[in-house]
Amino acid sequence: MRRLSLSSRLALLFAACTAVVSLIAGVLFSRASEAHFIELDQQLLDGKLIGLRRALHDIQSSESQARLADELSRQADLALRITGADGQRWYDSSAQLPGQLPLTEGLSTTSHAGTDYRVLNAPLYPGKPDSPQLTLLLDITHHQHFLQRMQRLIWLTVGLSALATALLGAWAARSGLRPLRRMSEVARGVSAQSLKARLPEAQMPPELAQMAHHFNAMLERLDDSFQRLSAFSADIAHELRTPLSNLLTHTQVTLTRPRPIEDYREALHSNLEELQWMAQLVNDMLYLAKADHGLLMPKREPLELAEEVEALLEFFAPLAEDAQVTLKRDGHARLQGDRIMLRRALSNLLDNALRFTPAGGEVRVWIVDEANGLRLMVENSGEGIDRALLPRLFDRFYRADPARHEGRSEHAGLGLAITQSIIRAHGGQIRCESQNGWTRFVVELPKGN
Known part of the structure; x- marks a missing residue:
């Protein structure tokens, strides 16, 4: 089954939300209208009840009957039934009244022969247990027709609102998702030959x-x-x-x-x-x-970094003496790491420093023990490196010196790249700084457990 697009989903969601809101509003309005009509009918019947009780104060007199007829003639949709205390029917103002009516006191609603009535039962003489009962019937058929028409209108409004919202929602969603289509077009156009396309942020x-x-x-x-x-x-x-x-x-x-x-x-x-x-x-x-590919898995063994550096400085001492370069070290720190891998990384840094230090210069190794780790710096005096070239020093086969020394393994341009890989495998970082006649490689390593 084909999945709906995001635009279709948003359109249907908008339509459903609109339909629910419209339906709830319509139901509330319908209930409020019905309650309003009931309140009006209650007020009307209460007023008529007072007038009828006055007119029927003496129910046996001819004058009371005349007043009753006059009272009923003022409200064409009002009918009256009078029953005795024994339930016998005494009087019906219309021959079309239902035979059975609600007997409970108060307001109620009933239907007969397609006509809806609001019924009010009350005693003629309040407070007397043997008082005749008055039953007022108000024809509310026009009210009910109005409510039915309103309910049909509500359903029609809900349907049209949902349809209109779905159409407008689809248009709005399609317009709003245009940037996503643009991203899709850019992504579709990306290839090895075309990587220059960019999105307009x-x-x-x-x-x-x-x-x-x-x-x-x-x-x-x-x-x-x-x-x-x-x-x-x-x-x-x-x-x-x-x-x-x-x-x-x-x-x-x-x-x-x-x-x-x-x-x-x-x-x-x-x-x-x-x-x-x-x-x-x-x-x-x-x-x-x-x-x-993350396959370098360094061993974790306790190392005294100063001892490892000192061993490497002894190894490079003859080369430094021939090049008339002074080697210095300062600081102590312990860490958990791979001795062979770290020696290879430090050896690459020292070899690189010796090659670019002029006669009479210095190569210094500083070890700083910090709370969250350690910092090792290998720096050498001599000609600095252009700031624009610093980020590329760790690229493979890259040489800051444009002259390529082909055929010499130690100058192939992979030493710093390997050093960076070793440092990262230990969870550390390495960067290069060059200013004021000094070039410094800064290595930051965690101490480990």
């Missing part, structure tokens, strides 16, 4: 403005991810092309003529270096792929 109603904002933000992320993926593919081809070309050329040159065994050994050794670099590149890419 300023023209959206307030209820959809936030959705349009998030929809545009999603398109921005998709466009950025697609651009990064395209650049990533191009970078992979670029990185692998040179070593593959070197391997192919070197092998072809080696095979052009017979050579001594040492030449073949040297060629194989050279090819092995290229293959090792390519294998490392592929391993790094697989590592990042695991990180993208």
Whole structure:
């Protein structure tokens, strides 16, 4: 069964609400009109009862009968029946009166031969137990016809109101949902070749403005991810092309003529270096792929961060001495983390800092123990990085230095991307700051349990 559209649902909902409201209003108006007629009839019959009691003060006299006839002649739709205390009928003002009438005192309603009556029973002489009974009958057929016509009008109004509201509701819903159709059109037009379409947020109603904002933000992320993926593919081809070309050329040159065994050994050794670099590149890419899919599961073991940093500084000390760079560390903190993964991340940061620190410069490592976690900063002196380039430092294969150092694994442009993946796998964040001749990588990590 085909599901109703949102416009149809809203139209039916509007129609149902209008029908219910109209019906309730009509029923209340009908009940109020009926109560109003009953009140008027009560007042009329009470007034006639007083006049009839005066006219019938002496029921046996001819003068009373004359006054009775005069009183009844003033109200054409009024009839009277007088019965004795024993129930015997004494008098009927009309031969068309019903044979059986309600006997209870007070006001009641009855019908006879297509005529509706309002009936009032009261004693002729109040307070006397053997008093004759007066039964006043007021013809209210015209009142009932009016109420019936009004009820039919109410049902007709309810039906027409529901129909009109359904049509207007459908039009209003269709007009109001136009921004959603616009979103659908934009979404239908999104493809790998077309990610630039955006929704006009300023023209959206307030209820959809936030959705349009998030929809545009999603398109921005998709466009950025697609651009990064395209650049990533191009970078992979670029990185692998040179070593593959070197391997192919070197092998072809080696095979052009017979050579001594040492030449073949040297060629194989050279090819092995290229293959090792390519294998490392592929391993790094697989590592990042695991990180993208949340497959990096760091072990949780207690670590003294200062000891780990100190061990890495001892490892990099010969390189720093050759480059005439001073290494410094300060601070202590403990955390729960994966020793191997964190050492790899810190090693990438230290290697990056040493490569861009000029002779006579410094590389500092600061560890700050805080209440909600810890902060580790690796900073180096030297030429700063343009603020516009900072957000891209953690992109894969990205180098702030436009000169591409092809064929060197440690400079392939994956180190900072791997570092970011490791830090995020530990629930932390990393960012880069560069100002006043210092470039600082700030790592924020939770301490864990």
